[in-house]
Structures are given as C-alpha cells and as structure tokens.
Amino acid sequence: MIKALYTAATGMKTQQVNVDVIANNLANVNTSGFKRSQADFQDLLYIILQAPGAETAEGRQSPTGIEIGSGARLVSTTKVFTQGVLEPTGRKLDVAIQGEGFYEVELPDGSIAYTRDGAFRRDANGELVTPEGYPLKNNITIPRDVASENINFGVDGTVSYTDLQGTQATAGTIELVRFPNPSGLKSLGGNLFAETVASGQAVRGKPGEDGLGGLLPANLERSNVEVVNEMVNLIVAQRAYEVNSRAIRTGDQMLSISTSLTR
Amino acid sequence: MDTGLLHGAANLRAMERRLEAAAMNLANVETPGYKRLRPANESFEAALTRASKLPARYPRTIVARDFAQGPLVTTENARELSLRGEGFFVAEDGRGIKLARHARFEVDPQGYLVLHDGSRLLGQVGPILVPPGSSEMHVTSDGTVSAEGVVVGSLRVVKSDDAQRLVAEGGGAFRPPPADRLPLSDAEVLQGVRERSNVEAVDEMLELMMIQHSFQASSRAMVARSEAAQRYIQQSG
Numbered sequence: 001m002i003k004a005l006y007t008a009a010t011g012m013k014t015q016q017v018n019v020d021v022i023a024n025n026l027a028n029v030n031t032s033g034f035k036r037s038q039a040d041f042q043d044l045l046y047i048i049l050q051a052p053g054a055e056t057a058e059g060r061q062s063p064t065g066i067e068i069g070s071g072a073r074l075v076s077t078t079k080v081f082t083q084g085v086l087e088p089t090g091r092k093l094d095v096a097i098q099g100e101g102f103y104e105v106e107l108p109d110g111s112i113a114y115t116r117d118g119a120f121r122r123d124a125n126g127e128l129v130t131p132e133g134y135p136l137k138n139n140i141t142i143p144r145d146v147a148s149e150n151i152n153f154g155v156d157g158t159v160s161y162t163d164l165q166g167t168q169a170t171a172g173t174i175e176l177v178r179f180p181n182p183s184g185l186k187s188l189g190g191n192l193f194a195e196t197v198a199s200g201q202a203v204r205g206k207p208g209e210d211g212l213g214g215l216l217p218a219n220l221e222r223s224n225v226e227v228v229n230e231m232v233n234l235i236v237a238q239r240a241y242e243v244n245s246r247a248i249r250t251g252d253q254m255l256s257i258s259t260s261l262t263r
Numbered sequence: 264m265d266t267g268l269l270h271g272a273a274n275l276r277a278m279e280r281r282l283e284a285a286a287m288n289l290a291n292v293e294t295p296g297y298k299r300l301r302p303a304n305e306s307f308e309a310a311l312t313r314a315s316k317l318p319a320r321y322p323r324t325i326v327a328r329d330f331a332q333g334p335l336v337t338t339e340n341a342r343e344l345s346l347r348g349e350g351f352f353v354a355e356d357g358r359g360i361k362l363a364r365h366a367r368f369e370v371d372p373q374g375y376l377v378l379h380d381g382s383r384l385l386g387q388v389g390p391i392l393v394p395p396g397s398s399e400m401h402v403t404s405d406g407t408v409s410a411e412g413v414v415v416g417s418l419r420v421v422k423s424d425d426a427q428r429l430v431a432e433g434g435g436a437f438r439p440p441p442a443d444r445l446p447l448s449d450a451e452v453l454q455g456v457r458e459r460s461n462v463e464a465v466d467e468m469l470e471l472m473m474i475q476h477s478f479q480a481s482s483r484a485m486v487a488r489s490e491a492a493q494r495y496i497q498q499s500g
Contacts, residue, residue: 004279004286011290018293038338040367040379041294043287045433066326067431068280069287072294075379075434078367082339100398180398181369183342197372203396211399211411240292243464247286250471254282257482258275 003068005251010071011244014041017074018237025225026234033084033117033191034223036230037077044070081182084224086216092148093120093128096221099213101176102193104137104202105130112137113192114177114185114202119220122148128159132190140172155214157207176212177202265492269319271485277304278478280324285470288462296345296365296435297460301329330426333364333461335453341400343367345458350420350448351437355390356382360445361436362421362429365458370397376408380434386416402454418452421445 021039028034049066086096095118097103102114113134120128126144129135142151142161150162157174179185184198195202208214284300291297304322311317335345344352344366351362361382368384371377376384376391383390386408393400397410406418423429424444429437439445 004282007283007286007290011286011292014290015293038340041291042434043291043294043297043431046431048430051430067300068283069291069300069431069433071287071290078340080339178398180396181342182398183340184369198369200370200372200396203398236293239464240289243289243292243468244286246468246471247282247289250475251282251286253475254278254478257479261482261485 002251002255003070005248007069007071008244008247008251010044010073011247012241014039014072014074015237015241015244019234019241021077022230022234022237026227026230028223029225029227029230031191031223032119032220033115034225035079035081035084035116036223036225037079039074040076040078041072042075044073046070078183079185079187080224082224084221086219087222088218089220090218091119092151092153092218093122094118094218094220095120095153095174096216096219097176097207097213098216099211100182101178101205101207101212102202103130104175104177104204105134105192106137107134107192111194113188113194115191115193116221117191118215130191134192136174138172138175140174142171153215153217155208155216157215174207174215175204176207177204178212179203265488266317266319267488268485270321271481271488273320274322274481275478276320277322277324278474278481280326281470281474284324284326285467285474289464289467291460292462292464292467294435294460295457296333296363297462298331298333298364299329299460299462300326302326327427328429328431329461331461333458335456335458337455338457339455340367341455342369343455343457344402344418345453345456346420346450347453348448348450350422350450353385353419353421353445354378354382354436355385356380359438360385361432361438362423363435363437365435385419387419388416391416391418402452404451404453406452420448420450420452422448 018039021037025036046067046069097116102116105113105115107113119131121131123129126141127135128140140159146161146163152160159171159174160168161171162168179202180200181198184196185193186196188194205212281302284302288299302324305325310321346364351364352366354361354363366378368376368378370393374392374395378384391408393410393415399411401409406420407414408416408418423439428440431437
C-alpha cells in the first residue's frame with residue numbers, strides 16, 4: 001500500500017514537469033523562430049515477484065507473473081522543429097527561412113550557435129547581426145550609408161545592395177546549416193541552439209539546395225506553438241495530476257482503516 | 264486459526280495489490296504506448312482446483328496486462344512511430360531482444376536507428392543503418408524506411424505467441440521469453456503518430472472506489488469476527 005502511494009506520487013511529479021513544459025511553450029507563443037517542446041514519459045521499472053510462466057508452489061505454470069510497477073518518469077523533452085507561420089513584416093532585414101535550416105552565428109566567446117530567428121540588424125560597422133548583436137559566421141557587411149530598402153536577399157542566400165551612386169554590389173552569401181537530428185540540439189535561450197553529440201554535426205549548404213529551405217526577406221517565422229493545442233495539453237495534464245492525487249487519497253484512507261483494525 | 268480472519272486478511276492483501284495496479288495505471292495515464300495492468304480476483308472454482316480445500320490465501324489478485332490498442336493521435340514528430348493492430352517493434356541491446364509498442368528513434372553517431380536508451384531498432388535483416396548526415400526519414404505503413412529518398416531497410420514488426428508471458432521492464436519495453444518464436448505481424452506502421460496510453464482514468468477511479476469499499480468491508484468483517492471470538496472466550500471463561 002505504501003508502494004501505491006509512491007507510485008501515484010511519480011505520476012504527479014511527471015505531470016508537474018509536463019505543466020512546466022506547456023507553460024514555457026505558452027510563454028513563447030509570440031517569440032519568432034521559437035520551436036515548441038513536448039515532454040515524453042515512460043513507465044518505470046517493475047519489481048518482478050514472479051516471472052510469467054514460472055512454476056508455482058502447486059507445480060503448475062502460472063499463466064501471468066506478478067509484476068509491480070513503480071510509476072512513470074520523464075524520459076526526455078523533444079523540440080518539435082515544424083515550420084512556424086511566416087508573417088510579412090515589411091522590414092527588409094527580417095529574413096525568414098522557408099523550410100529546414102539554421103543561421104550560423106558567432107557568440108562573443110568565439111563559439112558557434114544556431115538560430116532560426118532572422119530579424120537582422122546592422123551594427124555600427126554595417127555588419128549583419130542578430131537582435132542580440134551576434135554576427136553571422138561568414139560575416140556580411142553592407143556600408144552604413146546604404147538604406148535598408150536597397151538591400152536584396154536572394155532565395156539562394158546571396159546578399160546584394162545598390163549604393164548611393166546606383167551601382168550594384170554583392171556583400172556576400174548567407175549559408176545555412178542543418179542537422180541529422182535537430183531534436184538533439186541544446187537550447188541556449190535567446191532563440192539560440194548549440195550542436196551536441198545527439199544532434200550530429202552541422203551540414204553546411206546554400207539555401208534552397210540539398211534539402212535546405214530558401215530565404216524569404218521581409219518575413220519573420222512565428223513561433224510554432226498552437227495555443228489551442230497547448231490549452232488541451234494543459235487540461236489533460238491537470239486531470240492526470242488530479243486522478244493521481246485520488247490514488248494517494250485512497251491509499252491513505254486504506255492505511256487509516258488498517259490501523260483502526262486493532263483497538 | 265480462525266479462517267474467517269484469514270480470508271479477511273487475504274482480501275486486504277488482494278485489495279492492496281489492486282491499488283498498486285490502479286496507481287501504476289494512473290501514473291501512466293499519459294505514457295505513450297503504455298498498456299494497462301488488468302487485475303482480477305481468482306475465481307472460487309479456480310482456487311478450489313488449485314488445492315483440495317479452499318486455501319487460506321483466498322481471495323488473491325492476479326494481474327494480467329491489457330494489450331488493447333490505445334487511441335492514436337498525430338504528432339508533428341517524424342521520428343515517432345506507432346502501430347495499428349497487434350504487434351511490437353523490435354530493438355536489441357546488450358541483454359538481447361526487447362519489444363516496444365511505441366518507438367521514438369534517433370540516429371546514433373554510427374548511423375544506426377536507435378531508441379532513446381541507445382538500443383538499436385531492428386529491421387528484417389539486423390539493425391538499420393542510414394547514410395551519415397541524412398535527416399529526412401520516411402517510413403511507410405508496411406515498415407519500409409527510406410532516408411533522403413533511398414530505401415535503407417524495413418522495420419521488423421512481430422507478434423508474441425502469448426503476450427501475457429512478456430516481462431515488462433519499464434521504459435516501455437517488454438522482454439519476450441527465450442522460447443518465443445515472435446512471428447511477423449501485419450500491423451500497420453504509422454509515422455508521426457503516437458499511440459496514447461490505453462488507461463481510462465474514469466475506469467481507474469471506479470476501481471479506486473471499489474478497492475476502498477471492499478477493503479473497508481473486509482476490515483469490518485474482521486472486527487466483527489474478532490469481537491465474536493472475544494465474547495465466546497468471556498462466556499466460556
């Protein structure tokens with residue numbers, strides 16, 4: 001009976017984590033380039049009192065064994081990398097990725113991170129940077145005096161601009177990367193991801209080729225969180241939490257009945 | 264010894280076991296591919312055939328597993344596989360073969376399809392190897408796996424001769440008994456679909472109520488029995 005109390009408690013704990021994950025998704029419903037997470041559960045190990053097919057004291061084979069489960073546990077949180085809705089912003093430097101792929105940015109400590117948030121800015125030197133000020137790995141610099149309306153992003157990643165004299169010039173090419181297993185990427189916060197052993201090594205390529213998505217200027221990719229789905233998940237998690245608390249209450253009442261057996 | 268007291272105590276134990284099963288089911292009400300434990304009390308006739316007279320440990324609870332199909336819901340995760348129909352995916356780890364109803368696979372650094380714990384997902388001819396760097400994976404309903412449009416293998420989906428003899432080891436896995444032949448199953452493989460737990464919270468709530476009432480009734484009977492014995496002792500004394 002005490003075992004049943006602990007088993008139900010593991011159910012409550014996993015649902016608590018589930019609510020945490022859902023709350024984080026809901027908090028990021030308006031974060032551009034955000035990818036929702038989902039919590040995955042598994043049953044915990046079983047204590048086998050009698051294996052199925054074992055011989056009983058009467059010399060027969062028991063058709064079913066006696067296995068006592070110990071509850072449930074969180075096994076992983078998976079990021080779901082589906083395409084978010086593309087929203088036109090009218091701002092030339094907002095460049096969404098239509099399809100698979102990540103931008104490669106350089107962090108101040110020299111390490112590399114990956115993002116799908118293409119809301120670029122130009123810093124004091126005219127270099128394309130993320131809203132946090134991290135430059136793209138293959139730096140792209142456009143002279144400060146060129147207005148953003150005169151900058152063009154090709155679907156294939158080429159960045160060109162028309163200068164004040166009216167001549168066309170190429171600033172460079174934006175490369176994208178993709179991963180064998182994007183769900184294995186580590187979230188760094190700030191819309192950034194880092195490569196891990198589980199994600200596999202980044203494969204570089206030109207946008208629009210080898211399965212990589214094309215670039216779409218003047219658009220931003222919205223979060224792929226669907227509020228309605230998350231609300232349904234929240235209700236389910238709350239009910240699951242509640243029924244587990246009922247199992248604990250039943251166990252508690254049975255314990256109190258047993259103790260009142262002897263007076 | 265008073266058999267009335269013994270049977271009462273046996274029922275308290277039986278209900279305790281049922282509560283353990285109900286708590287396990289409720290803890291896994293949201294676990295993909297979980298199959299509910301189905302406790303039943305041994306019938307009176309079965310108990311009598313088991314021994315020449317009614318055993319002192321009657322009633323007792325036998326816990327079987329209900330392998331009924333759970334509801335299927337689509338997820339957007341292409342690396343999540345479920346089955347429609349009777350059958351299991353097969354994976355292999357250091358301890359041998361294990362079976363699972365729900366598979367969330369990944370590609371390990373060597374390029375093998377693996378489950379979350381690193382055990383290799385098996386195809387018709389051994390583990391399935393995909394070319395390095397492949398990210399797009401497609402699985403058809405007959406279990407054919409292709410990576411970047413190239414067929415790399417076919418998932419092995421099997422049945423068990425007697426599913427009740429599978430040993431659950433947690434993590435959604437079952438170990439088949441060594442003698443099990445594991446014939447191929449024609450269950451449909453579904454990609455991007457999750458088989459939900461087949462636990463019905465309402466049924467388990469009813470079970471909790473039944474357990475509590477049965478436990479209380481037995482404890483009342485035991486108290487009454489014990490008081491009667493006490494009166495008998497006082498009167499004869």
